Amino acid sequence: MKTKLPTLCPSCESLLNVSQLSCENCQTVVQGTYPLPIFLxxxxxxxxxxxQFFLTxxxxxxxxxQLGISYPTVRNQLDDMIQHIKDLNI
Known part of the structure; x- marks a missing residue:
């Protein structure tokens, strides 16, 4: 089982930031404080x-x-997610 990138602080559940990236090939390390991409x-x-939206x-x-739910339910889920993404970008 692959280890997943943690996105929330295990202590307070706030969003984490990326502070280091490394190259497995040449061992270069980049440090700084970078926000997580919106998808994460x-x-x-x-x-x-x-x-699923992409694959369909x-x-x-x-x-x-495919999900066995109504079109209005899927539409509402999409609308809720759009609002959530707008809220994250503010």
């Missing part, structure tokens, strides 16, 4: 939704059929 700030459920070429109708 989303919950695993939201990340899965985006992946953006067809909410096809997503609804």
């Amino acid at each position: 700030k989303l919950s695993p459920k939201e990340q899965e939704f985006i992946l 070429s953006g067809s909410l109708k096809e997503m609804a059929a």
Whole structure:
């Protein structure tokens, strides 16, 4: 099982920042404080939704059929996620 990148502080549950990146090939290390990409700030459920959206070429109708839920439910999930992403960027 692959280890997943932690995105939340185990102590207070705030979003973590990236402070170091390293190259496995040449051992170069880059240090600084960088925010997580927007995708990693989303919950695993939201990340899965985006992946499904992408894999269905953006067809909410096809997503609804694959997930076994109604089109309005999928549409509402998308609207909620759009609002969440807007809130994260403020």
